[in-house]
Amino acid sequence: xxxxxxxxxxxxxxxxxxxxxxxxxxxxxxxxxxxxxxxxxxxxxxxxxxxxxxxxxxxxxxxxxxxxxxxxxxxxxxxxxxxxxxxxxxxxxxxxxxxxxxxxxxxxxxxxxxxxxxxxxxxxxxxxxxxxxxxxxxxxxxxxxxxxxxxxxxxxxxxxxx
Amino acid sequence: xxxxxxxxxxxxxxxxxxxxxxxxxxxxxxxxxxxxxxxxxxxxxxxxxxxxxxxxxxxxxxxxxxxxxxxxxxxxxxxxxxxxxxxxxxxxxxxxxxxxxxxxxxxxxxxxxxxxxxxxxxxxxxxxxxxxxxxxxxxxxxxxxxxxxxxxxxxxxxxxxxxxxxxxxxxxxxxxxxxxxxxxxxxxxxxxxxxxxxxxxxxxxxxxxxxxxxxxxxxxxxxxxxxxxxxxxxxxxxxxxxxxxxxxxxxxxxxxxxxxxxxxxxxxxxxxxxxxxxxxxxxxxxxxxxxxxxxxxxxxxxxxxxxxxxxxxxxxxxxxxxxxxxxxxxxxxxxxxxx
Amino acid sequence: xxxxxxxxxxxxxxxxxxxxxxxxxxxxxxxxxxxxxxxxxxxxxxxxxxxxxxxxxxxxxxxxxxxxxxxxxxxxxxxxxxxxxxxxxxxxxxxxxxxxxxxxxxxxxxxxxxxxxxxxxxxxxxxxxxxxxxxxxxxxxxxxxxxxxxxxxxxxxxxxxxxxxxxxxxxxxxxxxxxxxxxxxxxxxxxxxxxxxxxxxxxxx
Numbered sequence: 001x002x003x004x005x006x007x008x009x010x011x012x013x014x015x016x017x018x019x020x021x022x023x024x025x026x027x028x029x030x031x032x033x034x035x036x037x038x039x040x041x042x043x044x045x046x047x048x049x050x051x052x053x054x055x056x057x058x059x060x061x062x063x064x065x066x067x068x069x070x071x072x073x074x075x076x077x078x079x080x081x082x083x084x085x086x087x088x089x090x091x092x093x094x095x096x097x098x099x100x101x102x103x104x105x106x107x108x109x110x111x112x113x114x115x116x117x118x119x120x121x122x123x124x125x126x127x128x129x130x131x132x133x134x135x136x137x138x139x140x141x142x143x144x145x146x147x148x149x150x151x152x153x154x155x156x157x158x159x160x161x162x
Numbered sequence: 163x164x165x166x167x168x169x170x171x172x173x174x175x176x177x178x179x180x181x182x183x184x185x186x187x188x189x190x191x192x193x194x195x196x197x198x199x200x201x202x203x204x205x206x207x208x209x210x211x212x213x214x215x216x217x218x219x220x221x222x223x224x225x226x227x228x229x230x231x232x233x234x235x236x237x238x239x240x241x242x243x244x245x246x247x248x249x250x251x252x253x254x255x256x257x258x259x260x261x262x263x264x265x266x267x268x269x270x271x272x273x274x275x276x277x278x279x280x281x282x283x284x285x286x287x288x289x290x291x292x293x294x295x296x297x298x299x300x301x302x303x304x305x306x307x308x309x310x311x312x313x314x315x316x317x318x319x320x321x322x323x324x325x326x327x328x329x330x331x332x333x334x335x336x337x338x339x340x341x342x343x344x345x346x347x348x349x350x351x352x353x354x355x356x357x358x359x360x361x362x363x364x365x366x367x368x369x370x371x372x373x374x375x376x377x378x379x380x381x382x383x384x385x386x387x388x389x390x391x392x393x394x395x396x397x398x399x400x401x402x403x404x405x406x407x408x409x410x411x412x413x414x415x416x417x418x419x420x421x422x423x424x425x426x427x428x429x430x431x432x433x434x435x436x437x438x439x440x441x442x443x444x445x446x447x448x449x450x451x452x453x454x455x456x457x458x459x460x461x462x463x464x465x466x467x468x469x470x471x472x473x474x475x476x477x478x479x480x481x482x483x484x485x486x487x488x489x490x491x492x493x494x495x496x497x498x499x500x501x
Numbered sequence: 502x503x504x505x506x507x508x509x510x511x512x513x514x515x516x517x518x519x520x521x522x523x524x525x526x527x528x529x530x531x532x533x534x535x536x537x538x539x540x541x542x543x544x545x546x547x548x549x550x551x552x553x554x555x556x557x558x559x560x561x562x563x564x565x566x567x568x569x570x571x572x573x574x575x576x577x578x579x580x581x582x583x584x585x586x587x588x589x590x591x592x593x594x595x596x597x598x599x600x601x602x603x604x605x606x607x608x609x610x611x612x613x614x615x616x617x618x619x620x621x622x623x624x625x626x627x628x629x630x631x632x633x634x635x636x637x638x639x640x641x642x643x644x645x646x647x648x649x650x651x652x653x654x655x656x657x658x659x660x661x662x663x664x665x666x667x668x669x670x671x672x673x674x675x676x677x678x679x680x681x682x683x684x685x686x687x688x689x690x691x692x693x694x695x696x697x698x699x700x701x702x703x704x705x706x
Contacts, residue, residue: 059637066639073620077636080628095633151643151664155635299562299591373555379564379591416704428706466703475557475581475670482557482594483580484564491577491701492565492584492592 040124045109047134052092052107052117055081056139056157071138071156078160092117096127097148107131117141129155187259187391187398188232188449196238199225200258203243206364207473207481208264217241220472221262223462224283224389228260228405230461231454250275253392260402261390264360272393280402282388285485285494287381288320289359291366294374296353301380308333310352312343316383321356324382344368347375358385360473363481381485401448408455410497411436412464414488419463422456436500444500455500465495551666552683558596558669560684565592572696574612574660576678579703581670583660583678585691595688597660598668598679610654612696615689616640619650624657648682649689653698660698661685 058081059074061067085093087104094105094117108116110123118128124144132140132154139157143149191197201209201221209219226236244252244263253261254276264286265271267279290301290309298304301324311318313336325332335352337343344365347355357365359381366372389406391399412418415433417425425437434440438452445454462468469486470476487493553559558581569575571588578599584592618640628634638644647662660678662685663669669681680688 058635059639060635061639062641062643063639066641070637070639073637073639080625080636082632082636097633100630100632152635153638153641153643300589373559376561379562381564414704416706421706425706430706433706480557482561482563487565492567492575494566 040110040112040122042123043109043111045107045115047107047115047131049086049090049092049107051134051136052084052094052139053086055083055160055162057160058082058155058157060153060155062153067156071158074156074158078158081160082157097143097145097152116144118144187395188401191232191259195233196240197225197229197232197260198240198242198258199228200242200244200249200252200261200263201225202263203245205264206367207360207477207479209241209243209262211241211243218472220284220468221264223468223472224262224406224409225260227409227458227462227468228402230457231401231405231450234451234457236461250277250390253277253390256392259391259398263390264387265390267386267388271390276393277390278393278399279386280389280391280399281406282386283406284360284387285381286358286360286385286387287485288317288324288356288383288385289362289381290354290356290378291347291362291375292354292378294376296376298378301378301382302328302330304332304354305330306332307353308335308351310335310337310343310346310355312336312340312357313338315357317356317358320383340365359484360479360481363473363479367478379482379484397449401450404448404500405454405458407497408436408458408500409462409465409468410488410495411500412455412459413466414490414497417456417459417464419459419461419467422460425456432499432501441501551681552687553596553666553669553681560593560595560687562587562591563594564590565594566590567592569697569699572691572693574692574696574698576660576698576700577702578607578678578700583680583688585688593691595680595684596669598663598670599672600677606656606658607700607702610656610658610698610700612651612692612694612698613654614652615692615694616650616652617689618644618648619646619661620644621646647679647685649685651689651692651698660688 055078057074057077059070059077061070087093089104091104091106093102095101096103096119103119105117106120108118108123108128110116112124114124115131116123116125116128117131118125121127126145128144129141130144132142134140137159140154141157142154143152199222201217201219204210205219207219209217209221211217222241225239225241229239230236232238242252242258244258244261249261249263249265250271252258264284266286267282271277272279290304292298304325309321309332311321311334318334318336321332321334324330335346337346343355343357346352348369355362355365359377362377366375366377369375389402391402393399415430415436417433417436422437425433426439428434428437431440435444437456438445438454442452445452448454451457463471469483473479473481474483483491483493485494487495489496563584565584565586567573567575567586567590569586571586573586575584575586575592576597577584581597581599583595583597585595586592620640621638621644622636623631623634628636640646643664645664647664650659650661652659658677660680662682663679664682666681668679679685
């Protein structure tokens with residue numbers, strides 16, 4: 001399998017990111033909990049690749065009231081699981097937003113105390129996902145890019161049996 | 163009475179001038195190498211001259227289709243812009259071979275002027291434009307309203323007859339010309355404006371906020387528009403008539419400018435006859451080639467394509483198909499079959 | 502397929518269309534298809550009230566001869582319009598986005614269910630094409646299903662809203678008919694469960 005070290009979609013992704021920053025500078029409100037400063041330095045991650053590898057039922061939601069329901073839906077989606085495998089280097093094979101190609105993504109600890117998952121770059125980059133929580137049975141993530149997060153919502157991954 | 167007499171006298175004058183030594187329009191057009199097509203002097207969507215001198219529009223495309231049938235080249239047309247006053251004289255005098263200029267088909271124009279309408283290419287008629295906040299959905303709801311209309315047009319008469327018939331009390335306010343009528347409507351002097359439907363869509367574009375005006379679906383008069391020829395050449399008349407029918411039939415059959423090549427391999431008898439791969443003698447009976455209809459569609463598309471491009475949903479005018487939809491799709495367009 | 506039968510997803514044609522990709526069709530159409538090949542991705546968030554106000558795809562009352570009873574929906578895919586028959590030779594016309602070529606079905610169905618802010622379960626063949634999609638997305642403003650959905654027969658087809666109103670007038674969705682969110686809310690209020698839906702295309706050669 002081809003592993004693209006530098007995702008082609010990066011440039012496309014940078015434009016809205018830059019725009020969002022500009023808007024922020026003009027005082028437009030952006031959901032603070034999602035917007036991440038881009039000056040994070042990397043710290044050792046508390047999550048291991050092995051915790052991500054396997055088959056997952058995936059569903060997404062936007063409002064907290066839908067969360068329980070969506071969790072059950074994610075479990076039901078094991079018929080069509082999302083499969084995360086080990087990458088050739090030090091990462092796991094997953095997709096970025098809006099891109100059907102697989103990339104090797106790396107777990108990155110951020111100096112803000114959060115954990116990120118994304119291409120080889122500083123933690124909290126615009127293509128990254130933030131890992132909100134992870135247990136053996138379930139993980140919750142969202143895209144760092146507020147525009148992408150707005151479209152996809154928050155992802156729940158429920159580990160499929162077997 | 164006097165109008166009828168004048169028309170008759172006029173017709174007589176031109177009859178004498180054009181009748182003798184007539185070889186047949188199709189032959190003359192062929193010899194000349196181009197079709198002489200009379201169009202209006204500039205009417206949004208119907209005939210417009212672009213800055214580079216070329217012509218475009220619904221009426222223009224009809225002549226291009228006819229040229230494609232004759233020459234297999236839609237560019238072999240000379241367009242002659244004509245005013246409403248001079249259009250029929252120009253046709254009678256042989257300055258043009260065909261008039262494709264939003265002219266209404268009436269008895270007097272055929273019997274009185276010695277012309278023939280080759281069919282209807284656009285069903286127009288008087289309609290109403292109201293403000294969006296009016297909420298009326300029918301012209302029958304125009305009771306106790308003020309109506310703007312251009313003075314001296316048939317529309318003023320048409321509106322008062324319609325209101326009388328339907329026991330509607332409306333105040334008809336007349337204005338000297340089109341722009342003044344529109345201004346009256348836009349400034350709120352009137353609740354509605356009436357004109358021929360195609361004209362209303364054009365006028366609406368001139369409003370500062372066109373989305374705030376709505377054109378009602380009611381059509382209260384008959385204004386069938388179509389290509390006109392002289393009545394002294396039945397062969398030419400028949401060809402023009404069937405080019406119009408062919409464009410309508412093409413839409414009904416699903417033959418388009420993009421699939422007309424592929425249609426050669428169709429297994430449907432209707433399509434095969436249309437293309438000329440079957441019943442190939444039909445074209446020659448009209449004095450043209452077997453692939454005559456396919457040539458027309460390849461050049462300008464079928465009726466639906468011509469409509470949408472020039473006056474319909476792919477144009478600024480965005481006039482709904484309405485009456486000008488096929489008979490089996492909600493409208494009244496109905497062409498006899500090609501067989 | 503016979504008229505009146507519950508239509509099935511034409512899987513074969515669908516897979517074919519995917520496999521053929523942009524190679525088929527003529528250049529003109531192809532260009533349009535490529536530029537609009539955005540699929541049912543979670544798109545830009547449209548406000549719930551968004552309606553098309555101007556141009557041909559604005560909701561409007563039009564002349565429409567029909568023998569169908571008022572309240573019947575007639576979808577004309579090649580025109581990109583949806584008509585709600587009003588009686589007295591008129592219909593309310595909405596601009597729609599329609600399925601890509603090859604996804605298209607025609608015939609008579611009925612509205613079997615209506616839903617507000619429907620959840621979205623992308624069909625498996627869409628997951629195959631866009632594997633990064635969640636397998637289920639709770640209803641909401643960013644959801645490609647938009648503000649309302651009318652479910653058609655027992656099929657996977659539906660008339661729904663969209664978070665991408667700029668796709669109205671184009672062929673992009675997978676067999677569904679999409680309206681701007683404000684327009685689908687308007688339609689939703691007018692149409693009862695059990696209403697007839699007639700789906701038509703232009704003739705084919």
